[in-house]
Amino acid sequence: MENVPSNSGMAVRRPNETIAINPKKGKITLGTRRLFNLLLYFSQQDGIRETYSRSISEVMAHITTSKDSEWLKECFRQMQETSIEWNHKEENREEWGVSGLISEARIITAGNSTTIAWALPQIIRDRLMDPRFYTKLTLEIHSKLKTGASIALYEICSRYVTNPSKVTNREHWQWWQPRLTGNPKRETDEYKYFSRDVLRPAIAEVNQVSDVIVELIEHKNGRRIEELQFKIARKALSELEAEVDKPFDGNLLESIIRLGVSQKEARALYAAHNLVLLRKTVALTEQRANATNVTPLKSKAAFFKKALSGQYATAASAEPAVEARVKAEKVVQISQEQEKAQQDAKLAAKQIQDAYELWAEQGAEKQLVLLHTFREASEVEGYRKDIQRRGLACMVSIALRTAFCQWYANQTWGDSGADYHKEK
Known part of the structure; x- marks a missing residue:
């Protein structure tokens, strides 16, 4: 289980030119995005320098519990190989730019001490130290988002949350694809797959764990969806104070994946739905798949998603016989079961x-x-x-x-x- 320490109070002022970056070579992964934001935070704290450095333990404490330098090396390789391109418009001024995420990285071990060092491309460093227009990004929220697309969407929407219109730029859906996936290679030529696999799971996760609410706006040309925008609203303080992190149930998530749901979509469904409903829907799907007196299911995953959307498991539990049984069980067992479940969950997590x-x-x-x-x-x-x-x-x-x-x-x-x- 991932146990990322709190990054409470840590925020980086990202220059707007580095938001919604379009990778032209290489791929920007979840790990790369997290590490890049952390390096920018440390760099901003230190001011203008040729090279920045931190102990590996300090860096990894804000990324993951792992102390594995091979993971860092892989992220640095991705940063070095990735060239990013942006366009920035400001009144009568328009700027196009291209650079790498970092210009240099080193991991230095001396005795029992390991230090990482990095250098930023000059254009990124200069804008980072004196950003004319910037977006404040909270690293604590970055640590809660579990996909690269979710982080990218959160960064883009955070840029526009202070805009009077509260609406992002309007672009063709294929313009959004590499900026959210971090992959310059087109993953699909059909919007429905991009929406299913990337867009909607990312929106669900951002709405679940971040401080903003994102709404997708689809613009059609005839019957075909061509252009997209996102409408953003900041969550009310009362919502944030009342929001409690959903406990992570690895067995439940894996049971959803075993039905044939992709990891990415399973995480999004997990984030967006009540855990009790998810468990009941998994059980209902398995029960339906094993039934011998009905037509066999063509797809467990499709049935699960349809049942979840329609809350079939809730309706099924309302049937008289089942409802009576559930009530009887609750009278006798609920307090003991809840206590045992909590103890088991704590022990399993430990x-x-x-x-x-x-x-x-x-x-x-x-x-x-x-x-x-x-x-x-x-x-x-x-x-x-x-x-x-x-x-x-x-x-x-x-x-x-x-x-x-x-x-x-x-x-x-x-x-x-x-x-x-x-x-x-």
């Missing part, structure tokens, strides 16, 4: 965290061996591909990390956790 810390203590070579062993055992195609493609860097994914730690805990202490309980 066991997952202990498993992660145990894994983190291993050397990079042993860590990779364990990841590849998990890859062979995993039934989730997305996990296998991510581990194969990204190596240790795949552990920035909260869903993958949780699934791995649950597996590693079972390997270490057994399915029942008996040995773990003895240690505790």
